[in-house]
Amino acid sequence: MNQIISKIYPKSKKNLYKSNTLYLKPVLSRLNGSSKPLYFANFLSSVDARIATYDKNHSKLLTPPDIKSNIDFSLFCQLHAQADCLVTNTHYINGLNKGYYGNILSIKDANLQKWRNKNNLKNQKIIILSNSLNFPINKNIENLKDEITILTTSNNDRKILNLRKNNFRVLKCRGKNISAKQLNKYVIENKFKSVYFIAGPTIVEQMISENLLDNLYCSTSMTMMGTEKYDTIVRGNFLKKPIKLKLISMYIYSKNKTQEQTLFQVFDTKRK
Numbered sequence: 344m345n346q347i348i349s350k351i352y353p354k355s356k357k358n359l360y361k362s363n364t365l366y367l368k369p370v371l372s373r374l375n376g377s378s379k380p381l382y383f384a385n386f387l388s389s390v391d392a393r394i395a396t397y398d399k400n401h402s403k404l405l406t407p408p409d410i411k412s413n414i415d416f417s418l419f420c421q422l423h424a425q426a427d428c429l430v431t432n433t434h435y436i437n438g439l440n441k442g443y444y445g446n447i448l449s450i451k452d453a454n455l456q457k458w459r460n461k462n463n464l465k466n467q468k469i470i471i472l473s474n475s476l477n478f479p480i481n482k483n484i485e486n487l488k489d490e491i492t493i494l495t496t497s498n499n500d501r502k503i504l505n506l507r508k509n510n511f512r513v514l515k516c517r518g519k520n521i522s523a524k525q526l527n528k529y530v531i532e533n534k535f536k537s538v539y540f541i542a543g544p545t546i547v548e549q550m551i552s553e554n555l556l557d558n559l560y561c562s563t564s565m566t567m568m569g570t571e572k573y574d575t576i577v578r579g580n581f582l583k584k585p586i587k588l589k590l591i592s593m594y595i596y597s598k599n600k601t602q603e604q605t606l607f608q609v610f611d612t613k614r615k
Contacts, residue, residue: 346414348607352593362414365594365607366421366560367458370537373557380530384540384547385422385560386576387415389568394544397572401443404574410564412605414596422560423447424455426467426539428530433473435542439483447541448487466490468535472521472546476502480509494521494529523549548577551586556612559588565604588612 348365350358373381387410388394395404423429429448438444448469450456471484471493484491492512496519497503506513516525523546530538540547550556561576589611597604 346596348414348594348596350592350594352590360594362417362596363454364421366418367425369609370422370425370558371462374536377536380527380535381537381558382540382550382556383422383426383537383558383560384550384556385419385562386544387411387419387562387564388576389564389566391567391569392575393568393570393573394576395574396568396570398443401441403438403443404572405443407568407570409568410566412564412596412603415562415564415605415607418560418562418607419447420450420452420455422539423541424450424452424459426537427464428468428470428533428535428538430470430472430526430538430540430542430546432471432542432546433475433478436471436473436478436484440479440481446483448483468492468533470494470526470529472526472542473497474520476506480506480511484511485509492529494526496521521546523553523555526550527553527555544574544576544578548582551577551612552582554614558591559610559612561608561610563606563608565602565606586612586614 346362348360348362350360370381370383386394387406389407389410393407396407398405435444439446450459467490469487469491471491473493474496476495476497476499488509488511492514493506494514494516495503496516503513514529526546547556591609591611594607595604
């Protein structure tokens with residue numbers, strides 16, 4: 344369903360936007376022939392900064408249903424449609440296989456696929472970051488093997504050989520964990536222009552710390568979760584010092600006759 348979203352910042356003559364096109368075009372319009380890749384990520388959180396809370400049914404930290412909305416997912420898909428490369432990880436692939444994550448490895452919306460075709464965008468490539476290679480090969484990734492590259496620091500030659508025998512492209516990286524710099528090097532070598540992170544916060548934390556992430560899209564549900572076990576966008580000691588973000592735009596959606604509201608914010612995360 345196409346809803347109306349109100350623009351809060353910056354002020355302009357037009358302040359009402361349709362939810363099914365709100366995020367379309369801004370990423371592509373930023374490229375303008377630039378040789379550098381554009382990195383962007385999107386997070387949904389509660390007003391007390393929970394992006395995930397403990398789910399008893401799966402014994403995992405998962406996005407709480409109370410903060411989810413069709414509009415937020417629509418905006419997620421609009422950003423997804425503009426990427427020529429998606430970045431995910433082992434945790435997501437395993438969650439997808441076990442059924443507690445939905446399949447966001449490809450575009451399901453027919454209108455967004457038409458939009459990509461109209462803009463002459465090629466098939467999206469997928470990078471799976473995996474230090475362990477501890478995920479099964481099944482139809483979820485088997486059908487996309489031609490588009491997938493797996494970056495790994497694993498020394499398990501048996502697992503690497505098995506993946507390669509199944510025609511997956513596997514590239515070894517040095518170190519214990521795949522770094523933001525290693526990912527950036529691969530992206531530049533393959534001339535990807537727009538890269539969208541569809542996994543958890545770990546690699547995004549590193550991208551922010553290394554001043555590589557360009558835009559951060561934050562959807563904030565006006566809901567307080569107040570849980571003891573939770574995850575947030577940035578954890579631990581990743582940032583050497585506080586980073587000041589520049590607010591590019593902000594919107595709000597209010598559901599009629601209820602208290603349900605979601606704030607949509609777009610930030611420039613690059614330090615000059």
